[in-house]
Amino acid sequence: MKEIEKLIEFRESIKVVDATLRDGGLVNDFYFSDEFVKALYKTNVKAGVDYMEIGYKASKEMFDPDKFGKWKFCNEDDINAIFGNNDTDLKLAAMADVGRCDYKNDIIDRNNSALDLIRVATYVHTMPAAIDMIEDAHKKGYETTCNIMAISTAQEGDVKVALEMLGKSSVDCIYIVDSYGSIYPEAMTRICDLYMNAAEKYGKKLGIHAHNNQQLAFANTIEACACGVDYLDATYSGMGRGAGNCYIESLVGFLRNPKYNIYPIIRFIEDYINPMKEQGVTWGYDTQYLFTGVLNRHPKAAIDYTKAGRKDITEFYNEIIVQD
């Protein structure tokens, strides 16, 4: 049941998760300057953000380190150089993709790392591998979350099985992920109910990671929040793959917990985000993303359309409508 009466109050259990370096890194191949990353870190601390996702723990067997910035890999040396021991209230997180992470080697004991949280990203059909990664990270001392991606193209029965498997695992928090930005808030309510049943049964937290293909990332995030979802992903000005994510400035403008402070966020947008946009780094809502969202498709075709600088949106629609 939505807590529609509590717009002026706040819930202590809510956590804001800044995913700018990780999902935003998909826009610029993780080529963030050290200055940018340090300033973002300081901003998050001042703003009262709870978690900062700093990138991926990607396999260097599968991805060439010469072709990506350092936050694709989150080497411990690189983490230490920027974050030191991280003696702040802001916790640090990295994402580990099923099948694209040498987690047994690259994720070290939490005692020896500045990272606090490992976020395992998986599809429904790779859930056993995801759980192996979760248990590995849990044994190494980390908090863990699991992002089940692309649920809008999965069968509800399969999602239920995945939730049962996660319920019985050591995972701390299960994420609802709208990979294609195709989910409407009304449907989000139902999905939250489905996830909440498993979460309450097994004592897990829930999270939400939304995409903005239909300009619904913020709406879906606060809809999920009203349904009891606590971990809320957002990025600065929505920086993220394709149409991007929930804007952290919108989210912090909405939340009522006085520990959150929008002012440093605004300053960072002026000093770092807007200049980056003016230099041509491109993300955010546009008509091509609406189409892939409505059609419940991966945004790849829309990203390609954007990168090519195409303007023939009608022809693009013709192309994608017949693709399957």
Place this chain on the structure above:
Amino acid sequence: MKEIEKLIEFRESIKVVDATLRDGGLVNDFYFSDEFVKALYKTNVKAGVDYMEIGYKASKEMFDPDKFGKWKFCNEDDINAIFGNNDTDLKLAAMADVGRCDYKNDIIDRNNSALDLIRVATYVHTMPAAIDMIEDAHKKGYETTCNIMAISTAQEGDVKVALEMLGKSSVDCIYIVDSYGSIYPEAMTRICDLYMNAAEKYGKKLGIHAHNNQQLAFANTIEACACGVDYLDATYSGMGRGAGNCYIESLVGFLRNPKYNIYPIIRFIEDYINPMKEQGVTWGYDTQYLFTGVLNRHPKAAIDYTKAGRKDITEFYNEIIVQD
């Protein structure tokens, strides 16, 4: 209660209202070419749009016709030149503002006009004048709606009185208007309940006109739709004052009634909307509008910031936060 189970079905009573010329006219002082207006009209007919709002019936005593395009005034001659007798299923509407319309003279009998619907826009405190305009238009044979503006800064008790007054009037449809883009979908649900009580008591329809200051115009529109609101305002690519409105392409992508057709809408965006944007006509979500939305303020300061080409968003925040 929200009809969350009916996402695949559709409700025959839903009406899509294209407000591009009227709310979009606030962006370019109504200087639309005849070619643009004719193409928009043909597009709306093809797309299955139910109503097309073509502009204002503004007082020529108060506004200089040399300083605005013709759709600020909607002279009957100008209407006839473009729309003829309008022998289509698309109905035509014009807005009349309380205190800014010589309605007794400028609104003629419906028999002699191509217009079908007069939309009266009012504040809560000018409701008696609005009702005088509604009754005038009703007697002349028009369908009528009433947009109660700026309700997010009005007292709920006053809104209830206004709804009672409208309930007893001849108005056909009462509009929920989020003038400042400050209303969250959770609050929209409560507002819909308030309006629905009056609507059901007096047999009125409800409508929704949303602004996109917090990127919630589409979300609020479909939230209201799920709560039983039937008249849904939207504009092409959200063209409208400041942060703009609900995007008609998003709305038609969401609605399931097969009479709606997104394809001509896409074509119009490619041929007319995107070129207009490239020529420098500016509207749509940006950080400055988020702030006025969060602060529940008229967007004027944000519009001025935008027009001045300012980039000092932190200073802008400092300015508006201390304004009251």
